[in-house]
Amino acid sequence: MRRIILMGASSGGTEALTEVLKGLRPGLAAAIFVVRHVPGDSVNFLPQLLARDCPLPVCLAANGETFRAGTVYVAPADHHLLVDTDQMFLSRGPRENRARPAIDPLFRSAALAFGPRAVGVVLSGSLDDGTAGLVAVKRSGGIAVVQEPADALNPDMPQSALHYVEADHCLPAAEIGPLLVRLVATEISTAVPEAIEHLQAGWRREVAIQRHETGTVAGAAELGELFPASCPECGGPLWEMKDGVPRYRCHTGHALTARHLVEGLGQAAEEALWAALRVLEERSRMLRRIGQQDAERGRDASQRAFAERAAETDRYVATLRELLKAVPPVGGDSSLALGGGRHVPGVPVIEERQTDDTDGSDPHATDPPLGPELSGS
Template identity: 45%
Template sequence: MGEQTRDLIVVGASAGGVEALREFAGGLPGNLDAAVLVVLHLPPGGASALPAILARSGPLPVETAVHELSLEHGRIYVAPPDHHLLVRDGRMQLSRGPTENGYRPAVDVLFRSAAQAHGDGVIGVVLSGSLDDGSAGLASIKSRGGLALVQDPGDALYPGMPESALARVAVDQVLSANEMGAVLGGLVREPTNGGSGPPSRLEEVEDRIARAESAIGIGIPEVVDVSQPSGLACPDCHGVLFTVDELHSRYRCRVGHAWTAQALLEQQSKDVEHALWAALRALEEKRDLARRMSRNAREHGFGYVAERYTRHHDEASGAADTLRRYLLGGSLLPGGANEEPPGESA
């Protein structure tokens, strides 16, 4: 049996990720002795142009990941929209398991799966993106003996993901996106110990959830069996969130939606904004209706009733003006402004 090497590279990116991935793919050697799996956070609808973009950017062939397709060295596989990408027994698997931080595919799902399937034979790469996606998954790779590479935050269009990884994980190298290819060409030839310990109960649960496998009758615990209620609610299904990782501040609900604290805070801010816009609409409708009723009462000689509706009008009008000024101030989301969503470009 031949010596085991680091022959699986998993890459995660979000906002600004297309540009970073183009640089990354352009630097990879044409004789790379590893398979490369890529997750870019994408909206669920439509087809992804990323495989075609990356195929034009570097020497390696690029294709969309296919369920149960065997991994081949010297190829890049891209997660399709609305499907998690996982690894098992040298094959890719696709699932429509619950979203993580609102995304499917999700970077952490790929990273955790690769760590469990390939142990110290994995190299994890975090590229441009906002918030803290990928940090927990990169920590899983490191905990099982794999290597962690992170894009230099100064080289990233959105430094949030690289900065979070650097703050939470003992990263092996920090490089610009176009420098990583040459470095990886050498790292994949390094021998490994060829093994790692069995997964924890939590890792079993999270792997089952991501693969959309039922726990009924197979002896695997559920989220409620391996964690404690957090007192927070899931933005996706409004169920109770359970704390599954204190170190990285991660939460899951009973049905499997996963959130980091940072992503949860941003989503809650968005939910508050949506609720406030709905409240503004209701106040303006109340103002207009009260004005109409006041006019009608006055026309029919009911002066006292007209004054009462006028007070309702004035109160609603004042509250609506105050709320509108607050909403247009742009201070609802963390940091005071929306992050640009991830996307693709040619």
């Protein structure tokens, strides 16, 4: 097996993956691994969809199995996909970037196991999962490939990758498949990457976290410096990691980029406001109930006092309702969109854009669920 190819996608990713895979050739001397964000409670029909136009066999990845060249392996729902030198592993470890499966764990594990033989491909998707993983691939001597943002249905992930990584290739999805065929046929660089032992040590700890081999306060402290914010997944303390992309991890293992942390804290804030609204409405009802009971006993002064307190609580409720109307939707902060900072010569600078995630049920606004109606079954 000459190379290992890793692909990551989110919203708009099914179309991009289809275009890439149909450009491959039978007998490709590389194993291909695919992570596309899917809701954790869904049945993943992505292999059936991709197999329609892909000249290679496509299947769901299986825990502990040996992988083979010329096969496409897709991460199942609610499991991270990790690779070692000849095996793949599935994990229900902590979510990364509010997703499981997430792209970064796959890329990171492949960078450690395969170094310059790894090719990372970042395709259409919201926010920036895959960027930190592509940094690991690139720093390990591998090849970084990014879908041209103008070609992506959601350019966020390609924009982020180009912002932080000096990509080797930036192409439309339809041109990436033939590129991968050429890359597999070319000689692999034997150039030794710059000293990255300290980065590899951190990546190994993170892979160990996903494989449930560790996950402690001491382990998180070894990854970075304590940061004054709470994990939006579990409420635990966060440590800031500095390996090329602003990232944070808590001691239970949840990991988030800075953009995902902002989104997660925003969602946590909205949930807290709704909880406060519920409690205040319950308080108002109880105050009125106590006042009514006092009135039945002839305690009119007490009834009026409780009624005033209930009215005051109602004013707080009205204020909270107005505040909730102004809360921006998850993924709706245009200030989080990346612009400029691109490293690929000849590619125009990207202006900031307004993301348009859907109803918030999935933080990545993935493609429609891949159910039977899409798979033709």
